[in-house]
Amino acid sequence: MTVNPMTAQEVTEKILNNDQLFILDVRNEDAFQDWKIEGKGITYLNIPYFDLLDGVEEILDQLPSDQDILVVCAKEGSSIMVADMLSEEGRDVSYLQGGMKAWSEYLQPVKVADLNDGGELYQFVRIGKGCLSYMVISNSEAAIIDATRMTDAYVAFAENKGAKVVHIFDTHLHADHISGGRKLAAQTGATYWLPPKDADEVTFDYAPLEDQEIVKVGDTKITIHALYSPGHTIGSTSFVIDEQYLLSGDILFIDSIGRPDLAGKAEDWVQDLRDTLYTRYKELSDELIVLPAHFMTIDELNDDGTVSERLDTLFKNNHGLNIENEEEFRKMVTENLPPQPNAYQEIREMNMGKINPSDEDQREMEIGPNRCAVR
Amino acid sequence: MNIKTDQTLDAKGLACPMPIVKAKKAIKELASGQVIKIEATDKGSTADMKAWAEKTGNQYLGTTEDHDVLSHYIRKSSDEDTQEKQHPNVVDNESIESLDENAVILDVRESAEYAFGHIPGAISIPLSDLDERMGEIDDTKNIYVVCRTGNRSDMASQKLAARGFDHVYNVVPGMSEWSGETKKSK
Numbered sequence: 052m053t054v055n056p057m058t059a060q061e062v063t064e065k066i067l068n069n070d071q072l073f074i075l076d077v078r079n080e081d082a083f084q085d086w087k088i089e090g091k092g093i094t095y096l097n098i099p100y101f102d103l104l105d106g107v108e109e110i111l112d113q114l115p116s117d118q119d120i121l122v123v124c125a126k127e128g129s130s131i132m133v134a135d136m137l138s139e140e141g142r143d144v145s146y147l148q149g150g151m152k153a154w155s156e157y158l159q160p161v162k163v164a165d166l167n168d169g170g171e172l173y174q175f176v177r178i179g180k181g182c183l184s185y186m187v188i189s190n191s192e193a194a195i196i197d198a199t200r201m202t203d204a205y206v207a208f209a210e211n212k213g214a215k216v217v218h219i220f221d222t223h224l225h226a227d228h229i230s231g232g233r234k235l236a237a238q239t240g241a242t243y244w245l246p247p248k249d250a251d252e253v254t255f256d257y258a259p260l261e262d263q264e265i266v267k268v269g270d271t272k273i274t275i276h277a278l279y280s281p282g283h284t285i286g287s288t289s290f291v292i293d294e295q296y297l298l299s300g301d302i303l304f305i306d307s308i309g310r311p312d313l314a315g316k317a318e319d320w321v322q323d324l325r326d327t328l329y330t331r332y333k334e335l336s337d338e339l340i341v342l343p344a345h346f347m348t349i350d351e352l353n354d355d356g357t358v359s360e361r362l363d364t365l366f367k368n369n370h371g372l373n374i375e376n377e378e379e380f381r382k383m384v385t386e387n388l389p390p391q392p393n394a395y396q397e398i399r400e401m402n403m404g405k406i407n408p409s410d411e412d413q414r415e416m417e418i419g420p421n422r423c424a425v426r
Numbered sequence: 427m428n429i430k431t432d433q434t435l436d437a438k439g440l441a442c443p444m445p446i447v448k449a450k451k452a453i454k455e456l457a458s459g460q461v462i463k464i465e466a467t468d469k470g471s472t473a474d475m476k477a478w479a480e481k482t483g484n485q486y487l488g489t490t491e492d493h494d495v496l497s498h499y500i501r502k503s504s505d506e507d508t509q510e511k512q513h514p515n516v517v518d519n520e521s522i523e524s525l526d527e528n529a530v531i532l533d534v535r536e537s538a539e540y541a542f543g544h545i546p547g548a549i550s551i552p553l554s555d556l557d558e559r560m561g562e563i564d565d566t567k568n569i570y571v572v573c574r575t576g577n578r579s580d581m582a583s584q585k586l587a588a589r590g591f592d593h594v595y596n597v598v599p600g601m602s603e604w605s606g607e608t609k610k611s612k
Contacts, residue, residue, distance in 0.1 A: 079477040101446045101478040125470050129443040415469050 054134040056148040057121055059157035063178050065119075066090035066349065067159075067356045073118045075110075075144075077103065077133050078125055078151070086419045088123065088147075088154060088179070089349045100129035107136045114142060126150040152414055154179035158204045160186075161356040163342065166293045170273045171212075174342060174357050175204070181346050181421045182228050183358055187292060190269030194218035195241075196290065196298055197344050198231035200413060202238055205231070216241045218266055220275070221402075222300030222344060223287040224249035226313040227392040227421040229413055230402045246279075249286030254404035260288055280331055282324025283309030283423070285316070297339040297362060302327055304343045305351040305360050307426035308371030310388055313395055317385045325380055328372055337363035345421050370426060384425050393419040429490075429499065429611075430537040430552075432460035438467045438495060445471045446478055449500070453484065458504035459578075461487070461538045466496050475500065485574075488542035488610075499538045511576060513583035513596045522570050522597055523606050529568045534582040535601065539574065541611040545604065553578045556585055568593040572600045 065072050071092045076083050077100040087095065096113055103110070114120055114137075122137070122144055124130040130146040137144045147154065157179060163172045170189035177183070177199055185196040186205060193214040195205050198221075209216050216239040219232050223246060233255055236243035244266070247259040262279035276291040283301040287309070290298040301309040308328060311320035339362045346358045353359065366372050374380040392398070394416040400406045401416070408416065435452045437445035445466045452462060464475065472489050475498045479486035487499040522531060522545075531548040533540050540550040551559045553573070563569065569591060571579040576598035583596040 079474050081473060081477065099474070099477060099481075100443050101450075101474065102481065104443075104447060104450060124442065126442060128441045132443050411469075 054138045055145045057145040058148050059153045063159050071118050073115050073120045074123055076123045077129050100133055103133055120144040122146045124150050126152050156201050163357050166273055183344050187268050188212050188214045189273040192217045192269040194268045196220045197222055198235050200229040200231045202231040202235045218242050220244045223284040224402055226395040226399050227423050228417055246286030246288045249284050252403045280327040282320055282327045297341050299341050300344045301423045304424050307347055307424035310425045311384055321381045345423050347424050389422050392422045429541045431463040433462045435464045438465050442468055442470055453502055456502045458502055461501045461536050464498040487538050511580040513580050515595045516598050517595045532569055532571045534578050535573050543608040546609045553582050556582055565591050570595050570597050572597045574600055574602045576600050
């Protein structure tokens with residue numbers, strides 16, 4: 052029997068199609084419990100590879116014969132070993148190429164919309180980690196918002212579209228993933244914009260992004276309108292693109308809201324978060340389409356693979372926008388919070404330019420889900 | 427931290443699953459109760475070594491890191507839990523939580539076990555070194571002997587009693603159930 056590699060892109064397509072897939076995850080149990088590949092059609096078996104060193108006979112009858120089987124581990128080595136053993140027992144299986152590391156790094160570009168005058172808006176879905184970044188293309192120019200550290204993917208995508216990257220924005224100082232903003236600015240010569248209130252400790256030059264600033268992409272065709280919206284961080288800024296799309300950063304998600312505690316200031320920022328969500332956002336047009344910087348569960352993906360929803364729908368359905376009592380709201384966003392993202396303090400330092408870990412260390416720092424929300 | 431071990435395995439530069447595949451082979455060659463040091467550079471190896479050791483009944487002691495090299499310490503499982511204790515003077519863990527200055531805690535576990543967590547002030551003489559290092563112990567004091575589960579300390583207590591130490595107490599169960607303060611060696 053053969054053993055085939057399956058790429059992160061192929062797994063993503065299966066998830067978006069709601070295909071059936073059986074995952075034999077051979078990482079240790081803690082790693083599996085903490086973070087795994089998720090999808091509506093996926094079923095799992097978690098047996099650590101070190102339990103299978105003497106053979107796989109004992110698990111053969113737990114593997115279905117009528118579904119694709121994918122063996123998954125951290126970096127692929129152990130999954131290849133187990134897949135080979137299963138193959139020798141006559142089973143047809145695949146392994147995840149590059150393991151969970153590749154899964155964490157894969158970006159799936161999905162078109163959100165055509166903008167005015169031939170412009171386009173793309174969402175880059177980092178499906179393994181739940182991070183969302185964006186590219187606006189207009190008249191041969193491109194702007195990128197909340198870029199991940201996998202900068203080559205954006206550069207290649209823009210090139211393919213015949214666009215030059217001219218602006219790079221971060222909605223805030225990220226704590227859950229390493230920003231690709233600075234690297235991307237160096238690669239492309241684009242301007243790197245940051246909210247100055249989040250950037251007082253950064254060690255590099257940037258363009259300060261002030262409230263009500265308007266940045267144009269491609270001959271004034273598309274405007275990116277900055278909207279100061281503190282709460283997840285003190286500098287958090289949202290963007291309104293083309294008066295139709297609200298990039299809400301880590302302030303508002305589809306089924307949850309931002310957590311205020313990752314810079315250690317939960318109590319101080321609760322009121323900012325509430326004002327942003329219950330006053331500033333309330334004043335915006337109901338028809339805006341919200342495009343957040345994260346999703347928490349795979350259920351938040353729309354059928355076309357995008358993560359987006361109308362603002363009025365979120366005001367109706369998102370629990371975090373419907374808590375009348377301020378004390379109850381304060382409790383929800385400051386107590387019983389989910390665990391903090393892996394290495395979030397080092398990630399903040401890296402994003403400020405204070406430390407420069409190797410690529411390998413950066414991968415390790417980003418292991419696991421993003422956990423930027425409360426619900 | 428200077429830790430004495432019985433065997434060192436070089437798994438540097440190897441990616442998962444090789445550090446564990448090699449450790450599994452190496453540990454087969456060890457005698458029960460011996461300690462192996464496994465050097466690895468794969469960052470994922472720490473969580474895996476710990477989970478694997480626990481599954482296989484071996485004792486994961488701890489990991490140190492020096493310039494990107496991780497050193498994992500594992501003690502091979504032994505049947506000590508089932509042995510019958512013979513030294514007559516036995517005390518429980520609680521009775522050594524507060525001791526006067528006339529008392530000495532003697533930790534007879536392997537130096538690697540001691541290094542990753544011991545009772546503050548306890549002196550370390552592994553059971554296998556006890557015969558030659560007995561002179562270091564003050565025989566006018568009350569000596570409380572600890573190990574992980576009370577068996578090695580039972581053997582050590584018998585040795586001390588046979589050599590004329592009058593006030594020797596075996597602490598049962600010992601470090602496996604110790605809830606008080608512990609210290610790591612620097």
